[in-house]
Amino acid sequence: MKWEAKIVRHRGESRIAVYFEKDADLIARIKNIDGSRWSQQMSVWHLPDTVENRIRFQLTPLADRLPSMEGIAQIERFKQWLRSKRYSESTLKTYTEALKSFLVFYREKPVSEITNEDVVFYNNEYILKNNLSASYQNQIVNAIKLFFKTVQEKKIELDKIHRPKRAKVLPNVLSKEEVKLILNAHSNVKHKMMLSLIYSCGLRCGELLALQPVHIDSKRNLVMLKNSKGKKDRIAPLSPKILEMLRDYYKDYRPTTYLFEGQKAGAPYDARSLQLILKQALQKTGISKPVTLHWLRHSFATHLLESGTDLRYIQELLGHSSSKTTEIYTHVSTKSIQHIKSPFDDL
Known part of the structure; x- marks a missing residue:
């Protein structure tokens, strides 16, 4: 279902406008949201500009959103496993934040049902589309691989995930x-x-x-x-x-x-x-x-x-x-x- 949401000003008030081709199911869902209205003037459904609605229509950056309750519990289990293996606090923070970003993206999907294809889709639709760095991409892949191998006891095949080529950056040197x-x-x-x-x-x-x-x-x-x-x-x-x-x-x-x-x-x-x-x-x-x-x-x-x-x-x-x-x-x-x-x- 293709739709696009953006913040608009309507009658001096900040609103979230949702644009989509006519779809009875989506219209019914929008009607159930408190404060939703149809604008004849703009020919669009619009909703109150709230934090909940921004998250619902993906207007809040992924980093500011929360995973599902199951996702939060899984991240905590991963954190405990990393600590038990004496990973540094720096690595622990990097890996759990990377995993959080991934599990927010699949907030509506049970963690046990996530597959290789989901990782590839996340890579293409979130990391690449948002021009995130190659090092961040590698961190995400490493975190996902370790999480599924240890906490989920499930193998993610890395050869199916498009890893970026490492940039050959020379070290900076002073005279x-x-x-x-x-x-x-x-x-x-x-x-x-x-x-x-x-x-x-x-x-x-x-x-x-x-x-x-x-x-x-x-x-x-x-x-x-x-x-x-x-x-x-x-x-x-x-x-x-x-x-x-x-x-x-x-x-x-x-x-x-x-x-x-x-x-x-x-x-x-x-x-x-x-x-x-x-x-x-x-x-x-x-x-x-x-x-x-x-x-x-x-x-x-x-x-x-x-x-x-x-x-x-x-x-x-x-x-x-x-x-x-x-x-x-x-x-x-x-x-x-x-x-x-x-x-x-x-x-």
Whole structure:
């Protein structure tokens, strides 16, 4: 049944107009909605502009709607399963929100009756039609696959679902001069220390904020990274210059539980505050690039590669499971490219 709904102004009032070819069943359903009226002037049925009617006629974004009661219960079961398997809170939130979007789309259908064809239809009619990103599409597919395999004990055949090709995006890298400007921008010892440690060890933001004083091994010049991404521990080399900076920082701040604590003792530093520190450094240096904290990690890896460090060691230092992930830095390293002579020079 084809119909279209949109918000209109009728006699100074906001209404929802429903356009469709004459259909006795739909007319009967609309008549049963409180406040529905036929407009002779506009030749359309219209309803009160309420939240319920917006949801009913899909004028509310999918993200703002709720699944059926069964869907809500299934999402809760999925959430409990993810927690039992010790998935991170970040992954848990991503997967449950993705599943919620899918189950809202099939709000009127029992979850047990959802098939491969429904997943393909959702992919085409919601994700692609709304130009949602390829990464979001992959998240949805991964969440649906895991949900049906674990909670529903039902196999969804992924080869029937059109997965997007991953975009080959190169990591953003700063020059050593730019990194130096950023790291020296702050006079505050703590702010300078955090940014310097991210770059010097190639840390993720979460890894830096999870560090504790006991994780600094000053005897062996190592940083112990506990329970990093993928539930893996790893070690990173500790620069002697960084160790000296850490000693000065420790004398000034005397951290207790975490190496970098917020205003409340024993609580880790806030990730948003750390991002603000970087933003302030960029403003002070006049660097206009949209630099993020992860750019410092990318720059660490690329600068190591350009200085001759073996790719296998860089893989270990970054904590990558696959060497293919690390190989992307070979595409942004300028060491070899700079020695290539352009044929233009010989014209």
